[in-house]
Amino acid sequence: MLWLTITLIITAGFLGWQYWRWRHRRMLELAARLPGPPALPILGNALSFMFNPGEFLNKVDVFMEKYGEVFRFWLGPELNIVVKNPTDIRALLSSNKVNQKGPLYEFLVPFIGYGILSGGPIWRAHRKIVTPSYNKKCVDNFSPIFNREAEQLARVICKKDPKRSFDIYKDVVRCTTQSVNQTLMGLSKEDSQNLYRMDEMLWATQKMYGLIFEKMTKWWLHIPIIYWLLGKKKQQDYYVKLIDELMADIVRRRRKALEVSVPGEEYMGIVDRYILSGELTEKEIQSETMTLFTTSQEAAAKMASGVIMFLAHLPDWQDKVYKEMMEVVGADGPVTNEQLKQLEHLDMVYKETLRYFSIAALIQRTVVEEITIQDGSITLPVGTSLVIPIHNLHRDPRFWEDPHRVMPERFLPENVKKRDPNAFVPFSLGPMDCLGRVYATALIKTIVVWVLRYARLEPAGTLDNIKLNVAISVSCADGYNIKARPRNGRINELS
């Protein structure tokens, strides 16, 4: 009896596998034409990625060195094709044939539901509703709030002990959160300061992304019982509850405020747009609020902290940025987005920071219609998970000399001209690109201007010692540490 059962299971498994191969024959045929590591039956190359999550992108580099700038690997039945050729990246990300998020984004769903970041059928409609909040006109109108919050941050930084190093991210993230709350979330300053569990959320966010990345990269965590036994499910439940409660508080406050008055179209935040559209359920509004909250305050804080830390390490660049700033915006008063555009040296340091710390270390799309690249010599089959390793592209020595060094001069106009423009894609490309590009750039630069107005920045340690944490995004593993000394004349103002 036992033998019969075993035989039946093996036969059913074998037939199932053959059926799968028959249904995916075109995929298998096209995949076989691509270079890539030898794959085991059923598991594919999953064992190659069974290590420290931080090593995932290093492994991609090792494979790329061996197999070239387009290669395939299998994660069980899932075909992944990695592409690092800049021209192909532009063509693929701009095409309607790969206009769907990849399976990796499913890991975000328990936390932020289906929506703008994680994809799904409602992605297009939900993105359309909020796009006006991110356009230039709205961002210009948000500028007084950016200025007010950035000035407050500068005063905090200026009061630090100049002899002691500190992690500037901890202060910057409060500033970006207050800015996002009072613009995209539409809250008053008072509401923004009194949100339920907001402080907890600020410190939980990075750990939450750590948990998501761990699940993405360790296959055994996909088995529910193991996930539960290792206490990961308990952690996940804690984050989900935190998100639910905080977002419910934000949405409740906006519903109440909308009963009294509706903000003008050119000032309107995203929560109001979702509520007023009448197209989303309460749960969907809360999920999208979380998505747009977390994509903005954390990303902007990481990037602003990176720019400030690099300026602390590069005194020549700090002097150049300070000098041009004084010429264009002066020592006091609000900074306009038009003025920010004239700060060319600041822009170069900003771009070098975007290159160095990729907010999306890799992105993934699903191929929904067959598409060819490399002059028709390579065809990506339907169902492929296309992987664009932005972090690796931004450190490719073919485009970036000495790629691990911080060198804002890479973005001098004469150097930009010599480089393939598609080798720099910090905000991604195409219909699923970063919605917050204009917003992020204005907020980050406003923060840097105010901090530099108040403080002279000094390094803590050397740039060579900076340990990177390469996970969903690239960040400093040990914090964005600097020292700050008040500039002449600012001390009296503060007392």
Ligand code: HEM
């Ligand atoms: C400098 C900081 C930032 C960088 C480098 C950045 C970069 C990116 C990248 C590469 C993506 C594509 C992700 C993917 O396809 O998986 C993305 C998506 C997105 N970003 Fe940003 N981002 C930044 C800040 C912001 C800010 C401040 C906001 C909001 C104000 C924002 C809103 C979004 C949204 C909503 C998406 C999803 C778009 C979609 O899939 O339709 N980002 N961002």
